[in-house]
Amino acid sequence: MTATSELDDTFHVFDTTLRDGAQREGINLTVADKLAIARHLDDFGVGFIEGGWPGANPRDTEFFARAQQEIHFRHAQLVAFGATRRAGGKASEDPQVNALLASGAPVITLVAKSHDRHVELALRTTLDENLEMVRDTVSYLRSQGRRVFVDCEHFFDGYRANPEYAKAVVRAASEAGADVVVLCDTNGGMLPAQVQAVVATVLADTGARLGIHAQDDTGCAVANTLAAVDAGATHVQCTANGYGERVGNSNLFPVVAALELKYGKKVLPEGALREMTRISHAIAEVVNLTPSTHQPYVGVSAFAHKAGLHASAIKVDPDLYQHIDPEQVGNTMRMLVSDMAGRASIELKGKELGIDLGGDRELVGRVVERVKERELRGYTYEAADASFELLLRAEAEGKALTYFEVESWRAIVEDRPDGSHANEATVKLFAKGERIVATAEGNGPVNALDRALRVALEKIYPQLAKLDLVDYKVRILEGKHGTQSTTRVLISTSDGEGEWSTVGVAENVIAASWQALEDAYTYGLLRAGVEPAA
Ligand SMILES: CC(=O)SCCNC(=O)CCNC(=O)[C@H](O)C(C)(C)COP(=O)(O)OP(=O)(O)OC[C@H]1O[C@@H](n2cnc3c(N)ncnc32)[C@H](O)[C@@H]1OP(=O)(O)O
């Protein structure tokens, strides 16, 4: 069964990734996925995990059965979501309501209509009967020993249309025994000042404990959530990474970080905030979506600095260009090297890479110039850390790091009359005093070149056997001043323990790929601790 939260009950962090988050287009969770996400959320320390709508589909029903058997929740309570009973019936006889009880969840969230127009058009019943549906369902679930929260659907739109009725729904829920009445911006059209004003008035007029559930259709879901807290809401409903219906829900991570770091509210167990970046990315993996690089607090770019002026101030004190210390949320500061870099950017990047530039202004200035000159030609070092490190070392040591010298390379694409084709490449190089000639075939000319280079080098450097090319991107850069377009290739390589990116730029894609490959293998040997040629 579920554990009781070790945090007090005065403020709730309620996660609905497994229910509303799963309503996002493109997310399709298996029971195993849901169990995995529930474990991550419990590790993070949220107080409530809304697992889905038991009875609405077999997957959610199975989730509740298995979650209670298989997960020993340390922090969270499991919540089942469902609707108030049908009009004209009895909650105790409503199969949908009884499926909520059968789920075994200790907490139940009921969605209730609070907008008069929805009652009349969608439920096709009277305003009084809707109030009765709320009272009857809450009282019945309470009589069965469950804690009940009520989500007032379309509350803010309903409040605008008929404030007295919207408040009557809040009172009906609260008086029937709901612990929290959650005001929902279901269509996501509200702005923070509106939310703050409505929450403050409803709180004053009803005295009910209020929560907030904000959809992100105006891009204000996080701001609306915090505005509701400012007005006195003590229960926030959010989803991991903001997943949810349409454009999504209020994002759990910036909300929780704001509560802990800006409001000084202790809403997570000790140390949990430092796990936030890891948990955000782990959940993205489970739902099979690439983590957003620019997500506040947890994105890989959240503390990445590109402008030279920023870097020069950060060198003195990182706080000058950061609103928090990234370590507080388990993220890291990164320096980006590009044509916007200045000396300080290069020095800090050198430090990050473990290369001591010894305050050598002349050397650092040379690197800045070289980066700017190459970026003008199409190189991009912010996306190719490994190529940048090789450039930096070459400047610092006065010569390029060399493990092999290329005599020539050649790639051939052969088209045959029957429509088949073959790709073949030959590489000739010198390594450790030996001349090596290697030929290989591939599924394309770049793949053939990669294989030929690998065949040639592996004879001398067996360490390269564990390298894998994991990503390959090509971009055609616009031609300038009447010159031809150039091609930029970015390659990511892995040795099973880490990944690095390299860049090549040339007039044709094969030559650009070759440059990126040369850097990729050179960097792989450097990482493996192999001594370069004298
Ligand atoms: C704002 C939100 O995101 S709320 C969460 C919504 N989530 C989902 O809808 C996902 C899961 N839903 C489902 O699997 C299905 O819609 C089910 C199983 C719940 C219902 O399926 P069906 O019985 O086929 O009904 P259908 O989906 O067509 O319509 C919903 C019914 O619930 C009624 N209903 C809607 N809200 C409420 C409510 N708060 N209280 C009581 N009944 C309600 C509607 O009036 C409609 O009734 P009708 O069948 O008499 O027309």
Ligand SMILES: CC(=O)C(=O)O
């Ligand atoms: C309950 C809910 O998901 C909403 O009103 O948006």
